[in-house]
Amino acid sequence: MIKVAFQGERGAFSEIAAKKYFNKAIEVLPSYSFLEVFTKVKRGTADFGIIPIENTLYGSVFETYDLLLKYSLSITGELNLQINHHLMAIKKYSLNEIKKVYSHPQALGQCSNFLRELKNANIFPAYDTAGSAIISREEKLEPTAAIASAEAAKVYNLKIIRRNIQNNRQNYTRFLIISKGKSIRKTNNPKSSICFELKSIPGALFKALSVFALREIDLVKIESRPIPQKPFQYVFYADLVGSLENAKINLALKNLGEIAINIKKFGTYESGKTFIS
Amino acid sequence: MIKVAFQGERGAFSEIAAKKYFNKAIEVLPSYSFLEVFTKVKRGTADFGIIPIENTLYGSVFETYDLLLKYSLSITGELNLQINHHLMAIKKYSLNEIKKVYSHPQALGQCSNFLRELKNANIFPAYDTAGSAIISREEKLEPTAAIASAEAAKVYNLKIIRRNIQNNRQNYTRFLIISKGKSIRKTNNPKSSICFELKSIPGALFKALSVFALREIDLVKIESRPIPQKPFQYVFYADLVGSLENAKINLALKNLGEIAINIKKFGTYESGKTFIS
Numbered sequence: 001m002i003k004v005a006f007q008g009e010r011g012a013f014s015e016i017a018a019k020k021y022f023n024k025a026i027e028v029l030p031s032y033s034f035l036e037v038f039t040k041v042k043r044g045t046a047d048f049g050i051i052p053i054e055n056t057l058y059g060s061v062f063e064t065y066d067l068l069l070k071y072s073l074s075i076t077g078e079l080n081l082q083i084n085h086h087l088m089a090i091k092k093y094s095l096n097e098i099k100k101v102y103s104h105p106q107a108l109g110q111c112s113n114f115l116r117e118l119k120n121a122n123i124f125p126a127y128d129t130a131g132s133a134i135i136s137r138e139e140k141l142e143p144t145a146a147i148a149s150a151e152a153a154k155v156y157n158l159k160i161i162r163r164n165i166q167n168n169r170q171n172y173t174r175f176l177i178i179s180k181g182k183s184i185r186k187t188n189n190p191k192s193s194i195c196f197e198l199k200s201i202p203g204a205l206f207k208a209l210s211v212f213a214l215r216e217i218d219l220v221k222i223e224s225r226p227i228p229q230k231p232f233q234y235v236f237y238a239d240l241v242g243s244l245e246n247a248k249i250n251l252a253l254k255n256l257g258e259i260a261i262n263i264k265k266f267g268t269y270e271s272g273k274t275f276i277s
Numbered sequence: 278m279i280k281v282a283f284q285g286e287r288g289a290f291s292e293i294a295a296k297k298y299f300n301k302a303i304e305v306l307p308s309y310s311f312l313e314v315f316t317k318v319k320r321g322t323a324d325f326g327i328i329p330i331e332n333t334l335y336g337s338v339f340e341t342y343d344l345l346l347k348y349s350l351s352i353t354g355e356l357n358l359q360i361n362h363h364l365m366a367i368k369k370y371s372l373n374e375i376k377k378v379y380s381h382p383q384a385l386g387q388c389s390n391f392l393r394e395l396k397n398a399n400i401f402p403a404y405d406t407a408g409s410a411i412i413s414r415e416e417k418l419e420p421t422a423a424i425a426s427a428e429a430a431k432v433y434n435l436k437i438i439r440r441n442i443q444n445n446r447q448n449y450t451r452f453l454i455i456s457k458g459k460s461i462r463k464t465n466n467p468k469s470s471i472c473f474e475l476k477s478i479p480g481a482l483f484k485a486l487s488v489f490a491l492r493e494i495d496l497v498k499i500e501s502r503p504i505p506q507k508p509f510q511y512v513f514y515a516d517l518v519g520s521l522e523n524a525k526i527n528l529a530l531k532n533l534g535e536i537a538i539n540i541k542k543f544g545t546y547e548s549g550k551t552f553i554s
Contacts, residue, residue, distance in 0.1 A: 056508040059501075062336055080509075172508050205499065206483070206490035213483035221509075222482065224336075224499065231333040231449050232357075232498075 005029040005037045005046035009130035011152030013277055017081045017175040018050045019151075020275040034063050038071045041178055048076070049178045055083075056172045058106070060223050065237060068178075068195075068266060069225075075193050077177035078272035085111055085129070085166045088158040089136050089145040095161070096120055100139065102132035103147035111147055114165035121145070133158060149277055174272065183267025190243035191220070191271040194253070195235050196260035197227065204259055205236070211255040212240060215248045235262075243268045282306040282314045282323035286407035288429030290554055294358045294452045295327045296428075297552040311340050315348045318455055325353070326455045332360075333449045335383070337500050341453075342514060345472075345543060346502075352470050354454035355549035362388055362406070362443045365435040366413050366422040372438070373397055377416065379409035380424035388424055391442035398422070410435060426554055451549060460544025467520035468497070468548040471530070472512050473537035474504065481536055482513070488532040489517065492525045512539075520545045 004026050006014035015028050029046050031037045040046040051064045068075075085107055089098070098121045101108075105125045108115065115123060126132035129148040133156045136146035145161060146152070153160050176193075198204035212219050218241035224234040242249050244265055256263060281303050283291035292305050306323050308314045317323040328341045345352075362384055366375070375398045378385075382402045385392065392400060403409035406425040410433045413423035422438060423429070430437050475481035489496050495518040501511040519526045521542055533540060 054503070056503050057505050059339055059503045168505065170506060170508050174509075202493070202495065203490040205496065206486040209483040209486060213480040216479070218479065219482065222501065226331070226333050226336045228334050228445060229447060231447050232451075 001027045002047045003027045005040040005049045011130035011155040016151045016277045021079045073178045074183035074267040076179045076183045077269045080172045080274040082276045083171040086160045087162040088153045092159045093143045099142040100144040102126040102135045107147045110166045113167045187270040189271035192240045192244045192268045193266040195237045196263045207259045211252045278304045279324045280304045282317040282326045288407035288432040293428045350455045351460035351544040353456045353460045354546045357449045357551040359553045360448040363437045364439040365430045369436045370420045376419040377421040379403040379412045384424045387443045390444045464547040466548035469517045469521045469545040470543040472514045473540045484536045488529045
């Protein structure tokens with residue numbers, strides 16, 4: 001069975017993303033940090049890692065961007081997961097019975113409208129959503145609920161009291177699949193990720209983008225990160241529509257070499273499908 | 278005396294930045310959050326706010342970028358501050374005497390090499406660097422040090438035991454000065470900040486950058502942030518060399534209107550000087 005490492009406890013949204021993506025029985029390896037996910041894949045303890053790279057409400061996940069550059073792993077896939085939050089507890093309490101609610105601060109913020117309906121509950125932050133499910137399971141003194149994923153309810157055997165309690169349904173996280181293996185494979189919807197540093201020439205970013213635009217290569221995302229040893233200089237990450245085996249993209253990257261240095265190819269993978277959590 | 282709001286306790290790096298920037302007696306208004314800084318300026322409780330926008334090790338400060346867009350305030354200045362960390366305590370303890378060290382986790386990380394020299398100390402995270410200075414002052418049971426700014430040592434009357442203990446000296450934070458007033462003023466080194474959303478047309482980012490590149494307007498920084506109601510669409514923030522009153526820049530922005538929507542001008546200000554904290 002293939003082994004997939006993710007950051008978080010059992011029932012985390014990353015685990016749901018892994019199960020949706022692989023769509024078969026997998027062995028999931030919960031990990032304490034993103035760094036641990038990369039290390040497990042690098043060492044071969046895991047066949048794949050799954051990492052969040054951006055969220056449509058909060059933006060890019062800087063830590064995973066930086067780790068992509070630091071570790072020489074390939075990106076072999078991606079998916080978008082709609083993030084749905086549910087209220088859960090060991091019993092189907094009525095809303096007025098609930099005395100405590102735990103969840104990650106971001107999830108609490110995302111469910112703020114619903115939380116105002118809970119007249120008798122105190123709200124507490126927790127380290128992560130799946131962790132809050134564990135807390136609600138273990139707290140025996142008072143009716144205690146958690147805001148977490150449907151998967152967390154299943155893993156920790158909790159009853160879902162109310163589904164989809166987030167203020168905004170337009171909440172998606174994009175995940176990447178990373179592995180040690182080579183990424184390029186046949187697909188009808190190839191997407192590729194690269195990063196590069198610009199040379200110190202005028203209009204360098206414009207010129208870098210022009211090597212793609214002039215060849216009608218679509219650039220779907222661009223992100224910049226600082227270079228620690230070069231103050232106010234940046235590494236640019238770009239996602240392109242097309243395969244790194246495509247002749248036009250190869251010419252574009254050759255052209256990019258005139259404007260940029262340290263060009264790195266993370267790989268080609270199938271453009272991400274969207275799943276509901 | 279002009280009033281300047283900043284996020285953090287007295288002695289925070291933002292306070293140092295404010296004092297260096299205004300270079301005269303100012304009244305500083307410590308604030309709990311960035312949101313509070315923006316609110317104070319908006320309501321007129323403060324004449325100016327000072328906010329970190331990017332750090333050369335950690336990257337952009339998303340929260341302040343998002344607040345810039347949300348509040349209609351002008352950017353009236355900027356500066357870069359070199360971040361220097363010092364070890365301090367109520368007495369000039371020897372390194373071996375120290376039993377506890379407090380600081381913000383980022384500062385602890387930045388001083389990890391030096392911390393290995395403290396053989397007898399336990400390391401504890403604190404809410405911020407200036408807050409750790411307060412803790413070291415109040416802890417009477419054991420020799421307790423803090424890692425914080427020179428200003429914090431002054432404010433809380435602590436002795437500096439060791440200066441400049443960070444691993445990497447290339448640590449700069451760029452701060453912006455915000456106010457309700459109009460920003461444009463005469464300067465020899467004007468810089469301007471804008472933001473915009475791209476229309477859904479192919480190669481939109483390339484085309485947006487081309488309106489500047491074709492007129493030889495230098496773009497020194499570009500940052501993107503997600504638009505919560507439009508999944509996988511972004512607001513782009515750009516810093517340009519030149520004034521918003523400059524004819525070429527005006528033509529470029531008119532041109533940008535064909536490619537982008539919701540163009541917002543944050544103002545023109547003098548390009549930032551670099552100060553040592």
